[in-house]
Amino acid sequence: MRSFFSARLVWAFLAATFVFGTNLGVQAKELNVVATIRPLYALVLAVSDGVFVPEQLIDANLSAHTLQFRASDARKLENADVVFWIGPALETALEVPIVNLARWAQVVAMMDAPGLDLIELAGGDDPHIWLSTANARAMVDTIARTLIEADPDNREVYEKNARVAKNRIKNLKRQMTKFLGDVKNTPFIVQHDGFAYLVREFGLNQQGYIRETVDREPGARHISELRALIDHNDVRCLLGEPQVTSKLARQLASEPGMRLGTLDALGLDLDDSPTLYARIMQKNARALLKCLTYRAHEQDTNPVTAPGPAG
Ligand SMILES: [Zn+2]
CATH class of the missing domain: 3.40.50.1980 (Nitrogenase molybdenum iron protein domain)
Structure with a gap:
């Protein structure tokens, strides 16, 4: 069983390290951010541009539905500060590894992002949410908000990147419609x-x-x-x-x-x-x-x- 008290101690330690780091003028550690499927990784890449490069969890050659979990994926999850995934309806095989390995990370399931317009299917909501540009714009907002919380020092960059990304997606929609x-x-x-x-x-x-x-x-x-x-x-x-x-x-x-x-x-x-x-x-x-x-x-x-x- 996971110990509640040890989790709190680690958080206290991390918070102290962060405060000391800031006081000594040492640059804060770069965020470790993991995204699962490539389109989601792409949106995180746009919002984090100029600050950090996220890690992609799922091998680009695999279908998200039938992915195999590898040792290198485990390491990425263990080191993550933030994990973005679509949710258990899509990357079903990741549900248990995320709970077990990404213990200290903030885990964000994009299916729960505010502002999504979901399509209901018999077995629940359709998880292929990124194939709507309107949903992608809502996802950019959630990604930016999450990164600002985790790394407030770079708020302005994340906000600007999110604006640029959403404009690009708006133009994309206009172009695709035509x-x-x-x-x-x-x-x-x-x-x-x-x-x-x-x-x-x-x-x-x-x-x-x-x-x-x-x-x-x-x-x-x-x-x-x-x-x-x-x-x-x-x-x-x-x-x-x-x-x-x-x-x-x-x-x-x-x-x-x-x-x-x-x-x-x-x-x-x-x-x-x-x-x-x-x-x-x-x-x-x-x-x-x-x-x-x-x-x-x-x-x-x-x-x-x-x-x-x-x-
Ligand atoms: Zn699919």
């Missing part, structure tokens, strides 16, 4: 049911999904419903994902007139920078446009013009 305007009525199907926020925000015409969750294969009834839907609504675009495009998705996509695209909710191969979040969303917008503007018999001769970095 960019996706012509294809928003074109029907498509996704690999797993993780894009409802994107669909809602930009009024897209998602007709269904292959898997309800990334790790569950669909049953025969769902497959035949899916095929009927594709025929009935003349669906020509199927969007897989880098980690989890299933055999069934490839099979359906190989049928005449069908096109297989890739949505990457996590921004797997994008570099770190304060614009990372915008680039993750732009990459998805380009993937949607490319898949949805396809017509049978048409060669891919008109390369889609990509939107540049927002803001």
Whole structure:
């Protein structure tokens, strides 16, 4: 069992160290901040720009739903002052490690952030909250507030960064709305049911999904419903994902007139920078446009013009 009194002693010790450090004119220790999935890491990276670089907890090559916890992740959690995660509905495998290892950290579950507009599903709220730019702006506010509490000396930088980040996201939304305007009525199907926020925000015409969750294969009834839907609504675009495009998705996509695209909710191969979040969303917008503007018999001769970095 965790000792309440020893926790208080450690806090007292840390507080004393901090006060002495300040009195002696020694610079306060840099914050150790951990973020789980890459889009959340991207938002923290934007708010902390110029002060510190956060640690990313989840290997960018893994799906958040099926992640494996590693020894290096344990070390990051043990050393953390602040941990940002989406919450147990998404990074389920992190629930126990966070409680056990991030004992001294302030743990912030973004699903509980004020100002989110959540989509309710049968089993609880949809955890893919970062795929709404409005939610991302609310997340920036929570990140800034948390960092200011943990490191008041850098309040002005965090406040300025948060303003810049939110403006960039506002521009991103304007740009994506324009960019996706012509294809928003074109029907498509996704690999797993993780894009409802994107669909809602930009009024897209998602007709269904292959898997309800990334790790569950669909049953025969769902497959035949899916095929009927594709025929009935003349669906020509199927969007897989880098980690989890299933055999069934490839099979359906190989049928005449069908096109297989890739949505990457996590921004797997994008570099770190304060614009990372915008680039993750732009990459998805380009993937949607490319898949949805396809017509049978048409060669891919008109390369889609990509939107540049927002803001
Ligand atoms: Zn998902």
